[in-house]
Amino acid sequence: MKSICLLLVMTLPFFTMAQNSPSKDSAAYYRCELAKLWHKYRDSMLRSEEYASLNAKLNNLPVDKRKYVSFNMFADVVHNDYSKFNQSITAAGFTELEPISFRFGCGITVKSKRNIHDIGFFSVGLKNQAQRGNETIKSFFSNVMQYDYGFDLLQSNAVSIYPYAGLSIRASMLRYEQPMQINPGTTNISDLVIPNGSAYLSSTKIGYQAGLGIDVTVSNFNNSRGSVILFAKGGTNGPIGRERYKTNDSDITYNYDIRHADWMITFGIKFAGRD
Structure with missing residues (x-):
């Protein structure tokens, strides 16, 4: 019996390998064989002199640094005019809303010579x-799908200065909140909680933006086909039009x-690539 058990244990890996190996x-x-063939010829091509020569010629081509496509990350310092709104809420005993707020976001840039999108x-x-x-x-202010067109005044490889203007969708929100209060004289679950009177209002408008921008290239890599740009x-x-708030x-x-964003400053970084 022991000999039979030992024989089964020894032959088990061969049965497993037979099951795992694909039938011809x-x-x-056939997919496995095609994959082996593809890797074989790919490695042969990468080691060939012809590939090395063509790749070297491609990398030695001049690059127009005034053209690029980039992914951007940025932060906004926003000034808001709450003067009249603060007068009304401070009269009711609230502290003032601070005029300076902060935002963060991301986007892309497409630059072609003088044109900056x-x-x-x-x-x-x-x-x-x-x-x-x-x-x-609480007050919130955001933009989505913002498009700006800029015109580069310098046409320099290192620095761009450009006036810009554009449109966006802007959303402004106001929220009043007070904590939930328990009714001490409750008689059943329907009057356990005292209504808290919280309110949420919003305004969504087409917005405009205009100003002046500056880009500075701080690093180039991959034979100037890639750049890091601060802006x-x-x-x-x-x-566009008067901003009015309403509830849902x-x-x-x-x-x-x-008046949200009567002036604002944006700081950011671009990771640019070129053909």
Whole structure:
């Protein structure tokens, strides 16, 4: 019996290998053989003198540094005019909303000689809040799908200075919140919680932006086919038409005389590539 068990243990790997090896009549077998053939000829091509010569000629071609496509990451310092809104909320006992807020975002740039096309996928604003005890008023301001056209005044390989203008979708939000309160005289679950009266209002408009930008190339790599570019932009960002706020449950609009981004400064980095 022991001899039989030992024989089974010794032959088990051979059965396993036979099951794992693809049959010569199977699709898996031919895919495996094609993959081996592809790797063989690819390695042969990469080691050939002809490939090395063509690759060297490609890398030695002159590169126009004024053309590139880049992925961008940036941060905004935004000034907001809350003067009239702050007068109304401080009269009710709240602290003031700070005029300076911050945002972050990302996008791409396509540059061709003097023409600079900036596309911002999103710029998300961090909350700015005022308080009265446990109650808060929060303000947010963001942009999505922002397009700016700039015109390079210098046509330099290292520095670009450009006026720009464009359009975007802008979203402004106001939120009033107070903590949930428990009714001490509750008689059943329906009156356990005292309604907290929180409110959420928003305004979505087509916006415009305009200002002046500067790009500075700080690093080149891969024979100048890649670059790291630092940039800054300063200008204004406003709504087309009057900005009015409304809740999701009502068509009534409210005008709070808030002016988001009457001026703003953007700092960012571009990771650029060229053909």
